[in-house]
Amino acid sequence: IFACSEPKLKPAKIVGDTGEIGRLLYVPTLTGNEDVLHNLVFNFRGQQQIIDANRLEYVTEYLRLQQLHHCLLGKESNSCLSRRWVTNALHWLGLSLILLLSADGTSFGLIFGVGMVAIAYFGLLFWLLDRWRRRYPQPIMPTYLETVYMLGSFAFISCIGIITIFSTSEQPGLTLLCLGIILLPMPLLLLWQLYQQGRYHNLIDVTYFVEDGGVRQLQLLIARLPIIPRFPFFRDRYLPILWERHWNWLNYYDFSLNNFLKFGFNDIRLRDQHLPGIITTLVWYQWSLGILYIALLLWTLSRTIPGLNLLIYLK
Template sequence: MGSDLGLRTPLYAQAIAPIFTKTEQEQLERLRLVCLQSLAVSLPNSKDCQSLLGTQPTVAGDVTVFRGALTLEQTRFNGEVTFVNTFFLQSVNAKNATFLQPTNWHESRFSRPVNFNNASFRQACNFQDSVFFDKANFKQTQFQETANFQRISFENVANFNEAQFKQLAKFGGVQWQDNADFSGVRFANQAQFTRASFNQSLSLVETTFEQAVIFREALFNRPVDLRGASILNQADFSDAIFSSASFLNVPGLTFNSNQAKILGNPGQIGQMFDIPTLQGNQNVLRNLGQNFRQQQQVADANQLEYTKQQLRLKELSKRLIGTNINSALVASLVKLGFSPTQANVIDQRRQIKAFRNSSELLSLADIDLEIYNKLSDRLVVAEPLSLGSWLLEAWLWLALSVLLLLSGYGTNFWLVFGVGGVAIAYFGLVFWLVDRARRLRPVPIIPTYYETVSVLISFSCLEFFSLLAIFQNAEQPLLTLGCILIIIVPVPVTLLTRLYQQGRYHDLINVSYFTEDGTFRQLRLLIGRLPVIPRNPTFRERYMPLLSDRHWNWLNYYDFSLNNLVRLGFNDIRLRDEHLPGIIATLAWYQWSLGVLYITLVLWTLSRTIPGLNLLIYLK
């Protein structure tokens, strides 16, 4: 049974008016719009679309029409059910219906709400190329065999909540114009969403995928909610397109990287995961990171590690400045937003028994859900911190903040490169200024015009490319730049100010403070190099003062800065050991000390960004 119960009529513009009412014609016009929209994807194959978009009547354009509501509630169908190329102008209600044989709804159009709530399809069902103009309800529906929903257009909400798919579920090429709800669904076999288009949110909350779920070339315009979902085999997001407003919300995701895989485009998929808090999601982040390391997608694994450390920093910040409900004064609770009565109730409760988590506040009669949701983000539930513990937490917060700002927690080499470039150029300029601009009176010792212009131009170029690397790779480039300036500016500026205030009155005032190894010049790695030559006459003969009258002499100051920071240079340049102001030696040792930290940061970052070395270190 099926289509033969309806009215068979041709479907093209000239034949619509005599048969259908004005309201029904408007519904058919909606189909024409859907057919026009489908042209953006591919040429429509359905007979009615070809007829509506064509100009000549064709026999193939005939369609079966149900002008009244179709009620199949609690109906049991022992034979095949066929509603091919059928237009339902009113609602279809098949709640609790049972279909024992295959059902075919191919190219059907549902103008009003469709209800298959708790229906059971014992054999294959085919809804391919159909259109649902209103709400489609497949809640708790049982699909015992293959379910074919390919190239369907859902113009309104589609609800598959708690449905069961025992065999292959085909949703390839589906157009979801409104929300799609697959919460609590269990896919026992493969689920295919290839080339599907999700224009609104997709809910997969607590959904179970026992076999592969495929989202290849799918389009996501809104968030995908995977809270509490279980991926037991494979989730494939290869070549999927994520708009700026879309992401994968994965708190509580059940995923074992040793048994399952998540696939996606390298360098993209790792940025799509969103986890609001670290608490309760450590295993999720660890398994996701290990999943991408096993696939040698280091950039994605590092992105997840960066996300994890950001969440950790957020928790540390909350513990340091948040209001601890187990130790805060009543006045502090009132200032936070609780009423005096609520604050007193909290105080009485914690004197009897300390709070273990913030949700225990809801057990108090005076605390309602509204005030809890408003203040929960600013509340801390923990043992009160002693002064020593607070200082330790503050130090951890500071160290983690610096690592995130300067290297993305060891995940971004080009950011580290930019940071080093800024420091090398800055200290090169400082050392040039210290050595070449010594005094104005009585006899000026200052650099030449050519040398000054050369240094300033080279400094500007180095800083430009370094800042470009920072602004292209840092998530918060201004904060990163501010952190760099705090590290490299105050100490040198203080030392320079003191140096020029007290003046310089020592022997060899006309000789450069910097010396170079005169035996040979080549690019060399100077791991154990110190910034000052040893106090030994042999070294004084070997290391010769820089020649200030050479046009290229200004390059040596950048070379010295490079030696100090990264232990690499074109020549071994050091400070002389005699008649050297202590302030200048202090300045050089300060940069050398920063270089030890910077080299450590570089090596750590390389170990996390080079695929082979990354796997060697992190895979267990």
């Protein structure tokens, strides 16, 4: 931004408290202001005013989203003639997801809350699929105490995640709606189909999950896949998780954490024998979402922590 003065031009200065400048600047539209916003973001980052830079980048992408929305509705046909409708629609969808789930990579708290809800939700699903097998003729179900622990912990973790989302998101209702669209339809459809058709496979009374019996430590599992290899050595190494222990319900959160964030306490995986395909599909679905989540998380960290802005300079 430049201010004109006589007899020569002098650069204008924006003075204010760090973290407040970005919120006070008002830009009604992206058209004609994109270069100004880009220069402001560049200057703020050069001065390590990360909060202000992130706020203006969020505003820029939000205005871009509105522009794409108008293009799709035909309100700005003159500026959209050179673009195809499908390209605009995909751009609008991707940008909407990024803004709602991470505030365009500018809010670690928001993406942390989203991750908490997702991990708790899949942990509950895996526990339900593994422990609630059938009631007749021979019940294969969890104990009352285990059910209380699992449902209580799910409610507690989910509440923390939802509170975090409401405290960090510009549009918490839309964020939760977006998260629900990603997490609910496909897993619940698979769950309904599994219980509708029943389970009649071998090893029906043995858990689907196995853990590495030789290692019990906090570890990164970036290269880990959710199903154990077929080599017989691994079947001897991986042992079924213990159903009869009071803390058994924690294993399902650990597996969900492993599968989603590639980080956990035990290397827990699915067994490779007599495993319903629906459960395999659900596990791979979470694993795929986890890859996208990690990419978004690392991108967010690179934009919110001073000194880690490596991805910013690769644009």
